[in-house]
Amino acid sequence: MPPTVTKQDETRTATGADVRARSTADDAAEVATGDAASRVTPSVGSPHVGSAIVARDLSKTYPVPLARLKRLFRRKSDTPTEALRDVNLEIREGEIFGLIGRNGAGKTTFAKIIATLVQPTSGGVVIHGFDSVRDEERVRAQVGLASAEERSFYWRLTILQNLSFFARLYGMDDRRARARIRELIELFELGEQARQRFGQLSTGNKQRVILARAMLNDPPVLLLDEPTRSLDPLAAAAMRSTIRRLAAGTPPKTVLLTSHNLAEIEELCDRVAVISRGSIRALGTPQQLRVEHGxxxxxxxxxxxxxxxxxxxxxxxxxxxxxxxxxxxxxxxxxxxxxxxxxxxxxxxxxxxxxxxxxxxxxxxxxATLLDVLERYERGREAGDHTGDAVELPK
Amino acid sequence: MSAVLLLRRIRAYFVRDLQLELSYRFAFFLRVLSVLAVVTTFFFVSRIFTGGGECPCANSPFAQWRDPLAAWITGLAVLNYFMTGFSSLANAIRSEQAQGTLEGTLMTPISVTTLVVASSAWDFVQATFFASLYFFFGWAIFGVNFRGSFLLAFAILLLTTLVLASIGILSASFAMVFKRGDPFAVFLGTGSALFSGVFFPTQLLGSGFNHISRALPPTYGLDGIRGVLIEGRTFGEVRDSVFTLLVFLAVLLPFSVWVFSRAVRRAKREGSLIQY
The missing domain is CATH 3.30.70.1150 (ACT-like. Chain A, domain 2)
Structure with missing residues (x-):
């Protein structure tokens, strides 16, 4: 059946993808198992078949809230904020991909668009074949977000109660939820604290619970924001080892890692993108970036x-x-x-x-380290170099 | 989405709220006490009119107010329920935004609509419990007798709550975009208490204010419920109120759902969905 052409379809067609998406209102349980018929099928000139995340001409400008109302009352309003500009990225299945940049560079906006929490202004992102706007519920079943935000838990509930709640939202029945939570509690060594209230946990343990929640439904894509923040050196090393194991597992997990710990990015990531002022400035393996820029x-x-x-x-x-x-x-x-x-x-x-x-x-x-690479782009930015052309280094 | 999945999610929110409520046991106990205090207060206020004996307004034109305590208890119980229907949806959004948990829940494959509906389930159970408590204290301690069909009264209660929930969806849309300040709450909150006959008969308002009274859905709900419980009316005798409520529902529900979907889209575009 030919697809119904909408504005989003036009966007996809322009990027060389054939959209055959179904309604977002379908049963999310189907999402978890994956419904091939509803996925974006890559066509000629389109992304790599094994792509987990494909961003095409992705731009995001945050409009000024209630701008028209403010104009009506002749109140001074801010200017719209451009967070992302024409981002083109392809992250492969099983890849650990690092995104580095200063605060406000656009890392979080990129992650939130993938997580469907923010809609792009133009362009789009396809995650395992599902469009982040048209198929948002399906995309959410594919993605686990571990943000650095501790407040996204119920502080008066225990770890078990919190994880059980979120497991039910994922549509798990009690038996499946219990088994999965047990696995995760074991994986993140939270057995002793399982019945403690979230608010009573140490910052490091809260960080582990955040990661455990991101992995509740065993999603193929993990978005990790500073995953070792607040962990002691041994726990941080264990976490890095877990991330590596997940990426290399069967089926492999795709990890998008945003971090200010550049040593960690260098150690873990297969490829790294440098983002500055919403544009991807460079893309390559950590070694390639170091050699190219130093x-x-x-x-x-x-x-x-x-x-x-x-x-x-x-x-x-x-x-x-x-x-x-x-x-x-x-x-x-x-x-x-x-x-x-x-x-x-x-x-x-x-x-x-x-x-x-x-x-x-x-x-x-x-x-040169990734820090030098980052500093070089930031110096370029301060000197007024805003070309925005990403350089993908040779493989 | 399958019904099983929807029920599973409603249960998830219900269990979560029950667990949170149990972590504040003393607050629950105090709330029960406050219902008892309110009913007791109105019992003594009603004695001003009855003088401890038969009500002097037994032959008054306000048939539903011949026993003022019964009328007040019904009014307060129903108002409590109506306000839950109206405010719980917006409160669900506001409290998740304020706690910072909205991002976590929206990362699961749950639609904003399901989130809003499921997260208000506990409020309705709680409202049912406290509304029943008004009737229970009135009957058990102060000897208030209700007649008529409780089932029919409950059906009118649900219908009115649905109408108010439609306005609640508009209120939630407002919370989504403007975060705070809600004109619907002011209009319905104070408006219902003043103009819907919760504390006194609407006939006393006079012709000017009667128009406001007639524009408020709780007026019809309360009139129907009091008619059934206090006057012992049948469905045929309260069908005008039921019909008016159905008209309100037919107009308000599709409109509010449309406004809500626009508000969600707008919040996502502005990136302000989780802000408060």
Whole structure:
């Protein structure tokens, strides 16, 4: 049967997808099992078949609430806020995808559109074949959101009571809900606190309950906002391990991770997008981003049996960028310089130090981190570079 | 959505609210006491008119007020129920917004409409309990006798509540967009108490205010219920009130559902669904 063409359909058609969506009022229980007939079927030039999340020309501008009323009463009103601009992204099934950017960059808006809590102004997002606007109830069955918001629980109810309530909203019967909650309590090591009121839990345990709720209906897509926030180092490591296991499981989970902990993003994510002012500025693996945006590295060579002056005299002829030499804590000399990754200057520097009678005891190299990548885009933003063209790095 | 799923979700909200209520046991006990205090107060106020004996207004034109205590108890019990029907839907949205739990619930595959309906289930059960409590205290402690069909009275009560719930949906739409301040609450809350005959016969209002009285659905509901319980009227004798309520329902329900869907869409567009 040909699809009924609506405004949303036009959007989908423009992005190369064929919409065959059914009413959103259908039984959500069907959603959980997946109804292939209602999914967006990719066509020629359309997203990868194994795509979990596909955003096409996604833009969101928050209108000024009651703007017309304010104009009517000639009251000064704010200007609309552009949160996302022409975002095009494809996140693959089983991928751990990181989204980094400053506060207000558009990370939360992107996650909330996927979670159907906010509607896009134009463009759209398809999650496992379902459109976030047309099929919102189906999309919600596909997505688990673990936001950093502790208040989204009933503080006077226990962990068990809270999870049971949300499990019933997912349409689970009592037996299934009990079994699933037991699994999650075990997974997140919450057994001892299960009968404690949510309000009495430590911040770290609240964070675990937030994640447990996101996974109640075992959704294929997890949206995790700062998942290790407030966890102690051991618990954070355990959480990272859990996330990795989920992504690699059968069936694999797709994880969209937004975090300010860039080390965590680097450790966990297969690919990372840098978002600034609502636009995706760069996209690639953490390694690709580091190399692309920081082709130099800081080298630190520690040597003994040579004085600081002698080391400096030996290295000065090499004209090393950013060169400095200082005395270390145990009488050794620490020389620092930057170089292009892979060039011959390191070898030359080590040779010069040895020739001066030095004994090299340590060599360390610090390459650009995601923080440097992020800072570079933010510096570009402050300098007025708002091109908004995303750069997808070669695989 | 299947009926089983809807019932499962209504049960989820009911159990949640029961658990929350049980965590505030003392508040529940105080509320029972306050109903008893109100009924006792009106018992003594009614003694002003009856002087402890037969009511001097036994031959008055206000047939439903020949026993003032029975009329007040009915009025208060029904007003309590009506207000629940009217305000619980908007309160459901407001309290979830204020607690911050709206985001969590809206992340489950539940529509905003189901959320609003299911989350007011407990309010109706509670309202039924407290409305019954007014009648129980009146009958058990102060010897008030009600006659007529309780079933018919309950049917009129439900019909009026449905009409008021339609206005409640408009109120919830208002809460969705404007967050606070609700003209419907002011209009119906104070309007019903003053113009619907809760505390005195509407005939006393005079011709000018009678128009306001006739524009309010609770007037017809209360008239029908008092007619059944106090005067012992049959369905045939209260059908005018029932018919008027059905007309209100036919107009208000589709309109309010349409307004509500527009309000939800608007809140999602503005990204203000979970704000308060």
């Amino acid at each position: 082709s130099t590295e800081l080298v630190r060579v520690t040597a003994r049996a040579v004085s600081r002056e002698a080391a400096a005299s030996a290295l000065r002829p090499l004209a090393l960028a950013g060169f400095s030499a200082r005395a270390g804590d145990r009488g050794e000399v620490v020389c620092e310089f930057t170089r292009e990754v892979g060039d011959a200057r390191l070898d030359a520097a080590l040779g010069a130090l040895r020739a001066a009678g030095g004994e090299v005891v340590a060599v360390e190299a610090e390459r």
